[in-house]
Structures are given as structure tokens and as C-alpha cells.
Amino acid sequence: MGVRNLEYPKEATNTVKRYNAHAVYALETIHRIVNSSQILHVSFNTTSQPFPVTLPMIGQMGSFDRPSADLGDPLELYLHGYVSSRLMNTCQNSNSGDSNPGEPSRMPVCIAASHVDGLVLTLTSYSHNYNYRSTVLFGYATHVKDEEEKLYAMELITNSVVPDRWRHTRLPPTKAEIQSTGILKVRIASGSAKISAGQASDDKTDMANETMLDSTWTGVLPLYQTMGTPVPSSYNRMDVPGYISEFANDFNADNTELSLGAAKGERRAL
Amino acid sequence: MGVRNLEYPKEATNTVKRYNAHAVYALETIHRIVNSSQILHVSFNTTSQPFPVTLPMIGQMGSFDRPSADLGDPLELYLHGYVSSRLMNTCQNSNSGDSNPGEPSRMPVCIAASHVDGLVLTLTSYSHNYNYRSTVLFGYATHVKDEEEKLYAMELITNSVVPDRWRHTRLPPTKAEIQSTGILKVRIASGSAKISAGQASDDKTDMANETMLDSTWTGVLPLYQTMGTPVPSSYNRMDVPGYISEFANDFNADNTELSLGAAKGERRAL
Numbered sequence: 045m046g047v048r049n050l051e052y053p054k055e056a057t058n059t060v061k062r063y064n065a066h067a068v069y070a071l072e073t074i075h076r077i078v079n080s081s082q083i084l085h086v087s088f089n090t091t092s093q094p095f096p097v098t099l100p101m102i103g104q105m106g107s108f109d110r111p112s113a114d115l116g117d118p119l120e121l122y123l124h125g126y127v128s129s130r131l132m133n134t135c136q137n138s139n140s141g142d143s144n145p146g147e148p149s150r151m152p153v154c155i156a157a158s159h160v161d162g163l164v165l166t167l168t169s170y171s172h173n174y175n176y177r178s179t180v181l182f183g184y185a186t187h188v189k190d191e192e193e194k195l196y197a198m199e200l201i202t203n204s205v206v207p208d209r210w211r212h213t214r215l216p217p218t219k220a221e222i223q224s225t226g227i228l229k230v231r232i233a234s235g236s237a238k239i240s241a242g243q244a245s246d247d248k249t250d251m252a253n254e255t256m257l258d259s260t261w262t263g264v265l266p267l268y269q270t271m272g273t274p275v276p277s278s279y280n281r282m283d284v285p286g287y288i289s290e291f292a293n294d295f296n297a298d299n300t301e302l303s304l305g306a307a308k309g310e311r312r313a314l
Numbered sequence: 315m316g317v318r319n320l321e322y323p324k325e326a327t328n329t330v331k332r333y334n335a336h337a338v339y340a341l342e343t344i345h346r347i348v349n350s351s352q353i354l355h356v357s358f359n360t361t362s363q364p365f366p367v368t369l370p371m372i373g374q375m376g377s378f379d380r381p382s383a384d385l386g387d388p389l390e391l392y393l394h395g396y397v398s399s400r401l402m403n404t405c406q407n408s409n410s411g412d413s414n415p416g417e418p419s420r421m422p423v424c425i426a427a428s429h430v431d432g433l434v435l436t437l438t439s440y441s442h443n444y445n446y447r448s449t450v451l452f453g454y455a456t457h458v459k460d461e462e463e464k465l466y467a468m469e470l471i472t473n474s475v476v477p478d479r480w481r482h483t484r485l486p487p488t489k490a491e492i493q494s495t496g497i498l499k500v501r502i503a504s505g506s507a508k509i510s511a512g513q514a515s516d517d518k519t520d521m522a523n524e525t526m527l528d529s530t531w532t533g534v535l536p537l538y539q540t541m542g543t544p545v546p547s548s549y550n551r552m553d554v555p556g557y558i559s560e561f562a563n564d565f566n567a568d569n570t571e572l573s574l575g576a577a578k579g580e581r582r583a584l
Contacts, residue, residue: 082433083428083430085357085428087355087366087368092326093422095422095503096359096423096424098425100428100446102444152363152364152365154357154368156368156370158353158355158370165558166483167484168487169468169469169472169480174353174372176370178353180368180369183365199439202439206435212531214530217440243545259552260484260552261482261546261553261554262546262547262549263545263547265476265544265545266545267541267542268539268540269539270537272570274533274536275534275535275574276531276532279527281527282528282530285531288535304542304545307545
């Protein structure tokens with residue numbers, strides 16, 4: 045936990061109404077949930093249809109201006125996508141009215157990340173629930189043009205997939221690779237998270253129902269992501285290196301532990 | 315696969331532009347990806363802010379009018395949420411202009427579901443990618459008021475969490491439980507899916523780079539959800555019943571198999 049324990053201010057946009065005892069506004073927790081998600085769901089509007097559009101993307105919180113910033117500091121979200129994709133184009137051509145003349149166009153986006161940590165089975169379907177960690181961020185996306193900042197984001201995102209992977213790949217990326225990699229930077233306007241953890245719980249009336257208690261299993265089915273044994277490519281020549289096997293072992297241990305901890309009521313993010 | 319192999323028509327809204335060889339429009343595949351997701355990300359607009367709002371929700375494809383419909387048939391999406399939550403209220407009060415006078419108000423929504431099946435590590439960060447299954451549906455949400463249809467949806471959604479759970483819970487739900495359970499029904503306007511599966515692949519130049527080939531591990535790190543050993547509640551009195559342990563075993567076998575199959579290039583949904 046950072047020394048300052050910064051929080052996103054509670055405003056109309058981000059205030060959690062339902063189960064607000066589960067709400068978290070701490071930057072560190074919110075950023076942690078984003079960074080541990082392999083997929084972020086990025087939503088935005090286009091002028092051509094009434095529906096928001098949601099794309100699954102890879103992203104990571106970071107700070108190009110202050111790369112040493114930690115997770116509890118104000119950060120931007122860097123998103124990776126192919127340069128001609130719908131979101132990149134929409135952002136490029138955005139006329140949302142939020143930009144001043146001469147400034148890069150910026151597009152309002154909503155980013156969601158969710159992890160399910162367990163299925164909580166109770167006596168009545170009504171009180172069934174999940175143990176989960178979820179977060180939603182609101183912000184304005186701009187297209188990153190600066191080559192140095194793009195490289196910063198590419199390294200950040202590659203290392204978020206497998207820690208330390210960047211320096212084990214062919215470097216530097218070619219000009220063509222950099223040019224056709226689209227990077228969006230989202231300046232965060234607000235955000236919130238919800239963490240739910242705990243065991244089954246039923247109300248008094250059902251707890252007095254001996255027949256139900258005798259005939260219904262109640263408890264938590266823990267759920268967690270597992271990384272299996274690495275499958276080498278046909279042209280791979282190496283044993284699995286330490287930075288990959290350690291990552292896989294840590295990933296499995298951390299996820300299992302969090303899921304089992306959640307079943308005991310431990311509310312935390314990875 | 316259903317005998318008719320229905321597809322959502324390709325229109326401006328849903329046509330996949332990037333990696334369109336991965337695109338799938340078959341109803342059965344799309345519905346399967348939705349139904350195997352514990353969490354759906356539901357996005358909609360409100361009048362009070364420029365950002366779309368995304369909520370994680372539980373949902374399932376179904377047909378109240380024809381409960382025997384199979385996954386390849388046209389289906390509605392039923393979403394579960396607390397009745398006073400933001401989405402339910404927005405839907406209730408929707409003035410999107412899409413409803414005729416006297417008809418229930420309906421709200422444009424986008425629903426996204428994504429599974430990551432593996433991390434694909436190549437020689438250059440640029441060609442790193444994921445094996446994944448993702449889908450996006452567009453449609454119009456209305457609030458379900460009919461009590462019988464609500465009960466249908468509650469059973470559908472409960473059994474989607476754990477098959478056959480509904481009839482093992484206290485039945486019927488009380489009036490108060492039914493009233494305070496909000497159910498949204500989404501009439502699907504269009505949808506598409508993407509499935510990516512395969513091994514690492516690098517371009518000719520990098521494949522001729524002996525130093526890189528000698529020093530970089532390439533391949534797939536399989537990723538799948540695991541259901542751990544059930545953790546009974548303090549008031550549970552039973553051994554884990556067969557319908558739960560079989561579900562957990564099948565869930566683990568199916569997810570592992572799909573992830574390892576994806577690393578071999580097998581493109582399928584669960």
C-alpha cells in the first residue's frame with residue numbers, strides 16, 4: 045500500500061450503489077485489478093449506431109512521464125491494438141467536442157476488468173453469489189504518436205503478459221512494427237472497484253429449515269486461472285527458461301491462494 | 315451444430331475487420347461463448363455522462379417462448395441484476411426513442427464475453443498474441459415483468475452457474491425474492507465472435523535469425539479456469555453431491571482440453 049493511500053473521488057459517475065460495502069476507491073487496488081487482467085473490455089460510442097461498442101484489448105497502467113511511479117500513484121492506462129481497428133480509428137477521428145482546437149482528439153471510454161474467484165452456493169437461489177474482483181475506469185483516450193512513448197507502452201504491455209519477456213525478444217522492434225502498433229493512452233477521470241469475498245450465508249428463515257439444511261450442499265466452489273505446462277513451438281530450441289517457469293508457478297500459487305482466501309472472506313487484489 | 319447453421323448477418327455493426335479469418339457469425343458458437351462465461355460485460359449509455367457504463371453481470375441465452383430451443387436457434391439473452399441497480403433503472407426510464415408509445419422502453423446495449431486460452435510467445439514482441447474466444451452481441455434490453463418469465467430466467471441463470479442447482483435449492487422463491495430480482499431480456503440485433511487458436515509463428519526474417527532462435531523460448535503457455543476442491547460452509551451438513559462434483563470434474567477437463575487443443579490450432583467453443 046502506497047504511503048498516501050490515494051482514492052478516486054466519489055462522484056455520480058463512479059459511486060457504487062449496490063452492495064456498497066464491497067466498494068473500493070483506492071488507486072492501488074483498482075490499478076492492481078486492471079493489471080492482473082489478461083483482457084480488458086473497452087467500450088466507446090460511434091456515431092453510426094445506438095449501441096456502445098466493446099472490444100477486448102490488452103492494457104496496463106503506467107506512467108511515461110514518471111516510469112518509477114508505483115501502483116498507488118495516479119497512472120494512465122495504455123491499451124494495445126492494431127492501428128486500423130475500429131477503436132483506433134474512432135479515436136483518431138473523434139469529434140466528441142471534448143477537445144480544444146489544436147489538441148489531439150480524445151474519446152470518452154469505459155474500461156472494465158473482472159475476475160471470478162468462486163461460486164457461492166446457498167440454500168436459496170436468491171442468495172447465491174460470486175466471489176469476485178471487478179473494476180470500472182472512465183477516461184479519455186488519445187492516440188499515442190510519440191515513438192519513445194509508444195516503445196515505453198509496448199515494453200510495459202509485453203512485460204505484463206510475461207514479466208521480463210521484452211528483453212528476451214528481438215530488439216528493437218522495426219520501424220514498420222512500431223508504426224503498425226496502435227497504442228491508446230487513457231487519462232483516467234474516475235474509477236471504482238468491487239471486491240466480494242466470503243462464505244455462503246442464508247437468512248434466518250432458511251437457516252431454520254431443517255429439511256433444506258439436511259438436503260442442500262452449501263459452500264464455495266473456488267475458481268481460479270491456471271497456467272498449464274508450456275507447449276513449445278516446432279521451432280523452439282530451448283528448455284523453458286527460469287523467468288517463464290517462475291512466472292507460471294507464481295501465477296498458479298497466487299491465483300489459487302487468492303481464490304481459497306476469498307472463500308474465507310479475505311478481500312484483496314493480486 | 316444445429317441442422318440449419320444459422321448465422322447473424324454481416325452488417326456495419328458486427329462485421330469483424332481485424333483478423334477476419336478468426337471471425338465467426340454462427341449463432342451456436344456465439345451463444346456457446348456467452349453461456350460459458352461466468353461474467354458478461356454489459357455496456358449502455360446514460361444521459362448524465364459522456365462515457366458508456368459497463369457492468370459485470372450474469373446472463374444466459376434462452377427462449378421463454380420456446381424453452382426447448384437449442385443453442386443454434388435465435389435466442390434472447392437474460393441478464394440478472396438487483397432491481398434498483400443503475401442498468402435496471404436506466405432501462406426502466408429509457409427514453410432512447412427506440413420504443414413506440416405503449417410499448418415497454420428498451421435500451422441499446424452491447425454485451426461482451428471473452429476467454430483467454432493461452433499466451434502465445436514468439437521471437438518478437440510484435441507477433442506475440444493470445445489464444446482466445448470472444449464475442450460481442452448488440453441488442454435492445456427490456457425489463458422482464460411477467461412473473462412466469464422471471465421464474466424461467468431465474469432457473470435458467472441459476473442452472474448456468476451450476477447445472478441442476480435450481481431444483482436443489484429452496485423452492486419456490488418467495489414473492490419478495492422474485493420482486494427484488496431484476497431480469498433484463500435482450501433482443502439480439504446482431505453479433506459476432508472471434509476465435510484464435512494456434513502455435514507461435516514468426517516471419518521469415520526472424521526465423522533466419524539463428525541467435526534469436528538459440529536464445530528465445532517460443533511456444534504457448536496454456537491458460538484455463540480451474541474449479542478447486544469445494545469448501546463447505548459452516549452450516550453445511552452434506553458430502554459434496556454428485557451433480558456438483560461431476561460439474562467440477564467436467565468443467566476442469568473441458569477447460570484444460572480446450573486450452574491444450576487451442577495450442578494445437580483447434581478452433582472451437584465449449
